[in-house]
Amino acid sequence: MLRQVEGSRAVADAVALCRPGVVCAYPISPQTHIVEALAEHVKSGRLAPCEFVTVESEFAAMSVAIGASAVGARAYTATASQGLLYMAEAVYNASGLGLPIVMTVANRAIGAPINIWNDHSDSMSQRDSGWIQLYAETNQEAADLHVQAFRIAEELSLPVMVCMDGFVLTHAWEQVDTPTQEEVDAFLPPYEPRQVLDPADPVSIGAMVGPEAFTEVRYLAHARQMQALELIPDVAARFAEAFGRNSGGLVHPYRTDDADTVVMALGSVLGTIKDTVDEMRRDGVRIGVLGITSFRPFPLDAVRAAVGDAHHVVVLEKALAVGIGGIVTANVRMAVVPEHVSTVIAGLGGRAITKASLRRMLDEAVAGRLEPLTFLDLNRQLIGNELARMAAGRRSGPMAENMLRDLGAVASRIG
Amino acid sequence: MPVQPIKFYQTGSFVVGNRLLAPDRRSVQARADRTNSLNCGHRACQGCGEALGARYALDAAMRATGNQMVAVNSTGCLEVFSTPYPETSWRIPWLHSLFGNAPAVATGVAAGLKAKGRDDVRVVGQGGDGGTVDIGFACLSGMFERNDDVLFICYDNEAYMNTGVQRSGATPPAARTTTTPAVGPEPGNVFGQGKNVPAIAMAHEIPYVATATVADLRDLEYKVTRAMEFHGARYLHILVPCPLGWGSASCDTVRIARLAKESGLFPVFEAERGEITDVSKIRHRVPVEDYLRLQSRYAHLFGEYGSPGTVARLQEIADRNIRRYGLLEEA
Numbered sequence: 254m255l256r257q258v259e260g261s262r263a264v265a266d267a268v269a270l271c272r273p274g275v276v277c278a279y280p281i282s283p284q285t286h287i288v289e290a291l292a293e294h295v296k297s298g299r300l301a302p303c304e305f306v307t308v309e310s311e312f313a314a315m316s317v318a319i320g321a322s323a324v325g326a327r328a329y330t331a332t333a334s335q336g337l338l339y340m341a342e343a344v345y346n347a348s349g350l351g352l353p354i355v356m357t358v359a360n361r362a363i364g365a366p367i368n369i370w371n372d373h374s375d376s377m378s379q380r381d382s383g384w385i386q387l388y389a390e391t392n393q394e395a396a397d398l399h400v401q402a403f404r405i406a407e408e409l410s411l412p413v414m415v416c417m418d419g420f421v422l423t424h425a426w427e428q429v430d431t432p433t434q435e436e437v438d439a440f441l442p443p444y445e446p447r448q449v450l451d452p453a454d455p456v457s458i459g460a461m462v463g464p465e466a467f468t469e470v471r472y473l474a475h476a477r478q479m480q481a482l483e484l485i486p487d488v489a490a491r492f493a494e495a496f497g498r499n500s501g502g503l504v505h506p507y508r509t510d511d512a513d514t515v516v517m518a519l520g521s522v523l524g525t526i527k528d529t530v531d532e533m534r535r536d537g538v539r540i541g542v543l544g545i546t547s548f549r550p551f552p553l554d555a556v557r558a559a560v561g562d563a564h565h566v567v568v569l570e571k572a573l574a575v576g577i578g579g580i581v582t583a584n585v586r587m588a589v590v591p592e593h594v595s596t597v598i599a600g601l602g603g604r605a606i607t608k609a610s611l612r613r614m615l616d617e618a619v620a621g622r623l624e625p626l627t628f629l630d631l632n633r634q635l636i637g638n639e640l641a642r643m644a645a646g647r648r649s650g651p652m653a654e655n656m657l658r659d660l661g662a663v664a665s666r667i668g
Numbered sequence: 669m670p671v672q673p674i675k676f677y678q679t680g681s682f683v684v685g686n687r688l689l690a691p692d693r694r695s696v697q698a699r700a701d702r703t704n705s706l707n708c709g710h711r712a713c714q715g716c717g718e719a720l721g722a723r724y725a726l727d728a729a730m731r732a733t734g735n736q737m738v739a740v741n742s743t744g745c746l747e748v749f750s751t752p753y754p755e756t757s758w759r760i761p762w763l764h765s766l767f768g769n770a771p772a773v774a775t776g777v778a779a780g781l782k783a784k785g786r787d788d789v790r791v792v793g794q795g796g797d798g799g800t801v802d803i804g805f806a807c808l809s810g811m812f813e814r815n816d817d818v819l820f821i822c823y824d825n826e827a828y829m830n831t832g833v834q835r836s837g838a839t840p841p842a843a844r845t846t847t848t849p850a851v852g853p854e855p856g857n858v859f860g861q862g863k864n865v866p867a868i869a870m871a872h873e874i875p876y877v878a879t880a881t882v883a884d885l886r887d888l889e890y891k892v893t894r895a896m897e898f899h900g901a902r903y904l905h906i907l908v909p910c911p912l913g914w915g916s917a918s919c920d921t922v923r924i925a926r927l928a929k930e931s932g933l934f935p936v937f938e939a940e941r942g943e944i945t946d947v948s949k950i951r952h953r954v955p956v957e958d959y960l961r962l963q964s965r966y967a968h969l970f971g972e973y974g975s976p977g978t979v980a981r982l983q984e985i986a987d988r989n990i991r992r993y994g995l996l997e998e999a
Contacts, residue, residue, distance in 0.1 A: 274783030309810030316769035320776020459764030
């Protein structure tokens with residue numbers, strides 16, 4: 254059914270249609286609306302049987318999901334930002350144990366300075382946690398990815414993180430087609446665990462493993478992610494067959510066929526990039542876009558194929574590896590000729606990524622003038638002032654406060 | 669017909685002597701059909717109180733639940749010595765996740781079982797004092813507060829033994845650990861710190877809270893059995909001497925546990941919904957010195973450079989417990 258609906262509600266409805274047995278919830282912006290909507294589903298009895306557990310922390314949220322999954326219940330939770338970091342130990346544990354938990358990450362920056370707005374620092378910090386990571390471009394795709402995520406997770410016995418941009422998607426109202434219960438039931442079979450705690454057949458899960466087999470255990474985790482490179486497109490194809498629309502898969506190429514410049518990004522910013530690229534195409538520029546939906550596993554072959562013979566690759570990243578630059582870029586460079594790749598850090602802490610800024614930056618890229626590492630719309634005056642204060646004396650004070658004082662009352666100027 | 673040899677571990681104390689009793693009055697440990705939940709072959713130290721406590725508690729829990737039970741274990745000695753890959757000593761469904769999350773994982777197990785319609789299967793969470801009173805405390809309190817259907821058992825050996833005897837929030841004053849060394853003007857752990865988790869559990873007003881020691885098998889088994897008669901959050905705090913960390917003889921584990929109770933240092937009681945319903949009275953009151961002298965973690969309190977004043981302060985703690993919990997029979 255096509256509805257005008259908030260992204261969080263669309264995701265919650267999709268999750269409910271997947272019939273999770275246990276949902277654990279701890280509030281953190283901007284994922285709160287998702288679990289609020291799920292609370293309503295459970296409390297009203299529409300989603301049953303389902304245990305909705307209001308835990309005391311994100312660490313507990315993932316831990317409850319671990320316990321539930323280990324007894325064969327389909328388990329779901331959602332988080333963001335500091336919450337994801339707080340649960341990090343359990344995030345690694347869930348994948349290490351091979352438990353097919355599905356979690357939404359409503360992508361948000363990480364402090365300090367504290368910042369509730371969108372970027373990808375949170376989920377990127379967990380890129381090596383052993384979870385599959387899928388990034389949604391739209392709210393329709395966010396909802397659809399959850400239905401696919403349970404199927405992928407359970408087939409591989411691996412947890413899946415569905416990443417959707419905080420506020421930009423979670424709080425945006427747009428048209429979303431929500432499937433019926435019958436349709437989802439036909440697509441998603443009941444969870445049949447590979448391992449389960451059952452008094453009739455006692456097993457020990459989570460035993461200690463020493464040097465004699467630890468490498469092999471890690472290798473198997475990698476091998477299953479390599480299987481996911483086959484399974485993710487397969488599930489997307491089956492989804493398209495069942496629901497009549499394309500969602501998910503490894504990558505979304507857009508006008509890349511004859512492109513000499515390819516812009517890569519993850520998540521909702523792809524819309525703005527596509528609009529910009531359409532304009533540039535009208536101006537005769539051979540430029541295309543590659544949306545990376547699956548960041549883990551990273552689709553090296555698909556990226557290589559999409560880049561083809563292009564001479565310029567621009568990776569637009571909503572996260573920064575301090576001390577080196579791009580995170581996605583490092584992965585892209587494994588797939589294509591490294592010297593052609595530039596990194597653009599953009600949209601950190603919710604800064605708007607505008608078409609005007611993108612156009613200026615992409616014109617430079619097409620002309621071969623883009624620096625290897627660029628910070629989009631960097632306020633150099635603000636940085637200069639603070640560097641001057643730091644040079645002037647030892648006790649320069651907290652830099653965030655200093656910069657806010659410089660900026661004055663207008664907190665965010667979109668320009 | 670093959671004969672199953674049965675080992676009897678408990679003789680020579682006040683609290684056993686099972687084979688002379690009618691079968692229905694014998695302890696679970698004395699029964700041929702006990703589960704051996706934690707089976708022999710594990711790698712605990714000789715005289716390990718925790719291994720003893722875990723086997724007593726889980727066998728009793730298995731009996732109480734008709735073998736329909738799942739256990740969740742926090743990281744620690746019990747987890748490490750019982751499951752070095754590819755071996756496991758557990759004959760029950762058993763899950764280990766992390767150090768600090770066992771109560772939450774147990775909540776998840778209970779929730780998952782409920783969602784699966786398996787209301788017949790009960791859940792026990794367990795960990796050492798580090799995993800319970802320190803790093804796992806937030807998850808424990810959350811599990812209590814939500815009244816999740818879990819019995820959580822703390823095997824309290826009063827320090828981080830698995831990592832090499834470091835102080836925990838359950839380490840008693842004056843005790844030497846590797847992070848509270850017996851040096852300086854006030855050697856050992858300081859006075860005026862530490863957490864009384866049984867009391868904190870009671871403050872949550874959960875259905876059932878009890879303490880026990882490995883010296884009193886019948887009392888321990890009774891409390892596990894009683895705990896399983898309730899639904900909702902339950903907490904059992906078992907004192908389990910650690911020969912390695914306490915510096916005691918392996919053969920003295922049960923004796924030391926008994927002296928902890930008989931001196932008043934470790935009050936043994938049970939409580940329902942925040943109210944104490946019963947206490948185990950002291951049978952033969954002993955001075956704390958009898959308990960302390962058997963353990964080298966207190967060696968700095970005795971001898972030529974000893975500290976009678978510190979021993980007196982520990983005696984005051986025992987005396988206060990005796991008054992507070994009414995541990996002596998009325999004269």
